[in-house]
Amino acid sequence: ETGVTQTPRHLVMGMTNKKSLKCEQHLGHNAMYWYKQSAKKPLELMFVYNFKEQTENNSVPSRFSPECPNSSHLFLHLHTLQPEDSALYLCASSGGQGIHEQYFGPGTRLTVT
Amino acid sequence: RKEVEQDPGPFNVPEGATVAFNCTYSNSASQSFFWYRQDCRKEPKLLMSVYSSGNEDGRFTAQLNRASQYISLLIRDSKLSDSATYLCVVNSGGSNYKLTFGKGTLLTVNP
Numbered sequence: 001e002t003g004v005t006q007t008p009r010h011l012v013m014g015m016t017n018k019k020s021l022k023c024e025q026h027l028g029h030n031a032m033y034w035y036k037q038s039a040k041k042p043l044e045l046m047f048v049y050n051f052k053e054q055t056e057n058n059s060v061p062s063r064f065s066p067e068c069p070n071s072s073h074l075f076l077h078l079h080t081l082q083p084e085d086s087a088l089y090l091c092a093s094s095g096g097q098g099i100h101e102q103y104f105g106p107g108t109r110l111t112v113t
Numbered sequence: 114r115k116e117v118e119q120d121p122g123p124f125n126v127p128e129g130a131t132v133a134f135n136c137t138y139s140n141s142a143s144q145s146f147f148w149y150r151q152d153c154r155k156e157p158k159l160l161m162s163v164y165s166s167g168n169e170d171g172r173f174t175a176q177l178n179r180a181s182q183y184i185s186l187l188i189r190d191s192k193l194s195d196s197a198t199y200l201c202v203v204n205s206g207g208s209n210y211k212l213t214f215g216k217g218t219l220l221t222v223n224p
Contacts (some may be wrong), residue, residue, distance in 0.1 A: 062127040090156055104156040
C-alpha cells in the first residue's frame with residue numbers, strides 16, 4: 001500500500017544533530033497529521049495541518065518543527081532532541097471537512113543517542 | 114477518567130473463538146468512533162468506523178452506546194491473522210481532526 005509514504009523508515013541521530021522526517025500522501029486528502037508512539041503508550045497527536053494551515057499543536061516542544069508546503073507533503077524538522085524522544089513517528093492524512101478516517105504511513109522509527 | 118479506556122488484555126483465544134473488546138470514552142461531545150488494528154511494529158490500520166445503529170463487516174461487529182459512552186468490537190470465528198493490537202479511537206469533542214487513541218488491547222489467536 002502506498003497511500004501514505006514516509007522517509008526515512010529508520011533514523012539514528014545524536015542529540016546535537018538536525019534531521020528531517022518526510023511524509024507524502026497520494027490520497028487527495030487535505031489534512032495531515034504527525035503522531036508520536038512510544039512504547040507502552042497510546043498514540044499522541046503532535047500536529048494537525050488542514051489545507052496547509054496548522055490547526056493543532058498539542059503542546060509539542062519547539063525542538064520539533066513541522067512544515068507543510070502543500071496538502072500532499074508534510075515534514076517534521078528535528079533538532080537537539082533528547083533520548084526520551086526516541087519513538088515511532090507516524091504521519092497520517094484524512095479527507096478533512098468533517099470527521100474522516102485517518103490513514104497512516106508506515107512510520108519512522110527514531111532513536112536518539 | 115482517561116479520555117479513552119480499553120480492556121488492558123492481553124487476550125489469548127483459540128482459532129474459531131468469539132472475542133469481544135470493550136472501550137469507554139469520557140467526552141460526551143465525541144461524535145466519531147473507530148476501531149483500528151495495529152500489527153507488531155507496523156502502523157495502525159482502520160478496521161471499521163462505528164455508527165450509532167451498530168454495524169457489521171463480515172466477522173466483525175461494532176456497537177456504540179452513547180448513553181453509557183461505551184463502544185465494543187466483536188470478532189467471530191477468529192483467525193490466526195486476527196492476532197494484533199486493537200485500538201479504540203474517538204474524536205475529541207469540538208474538533209473534527211483530533212482523534213484520541215486508546216492504549217490498545219493485544220489479541221493473540223492460537224492454532
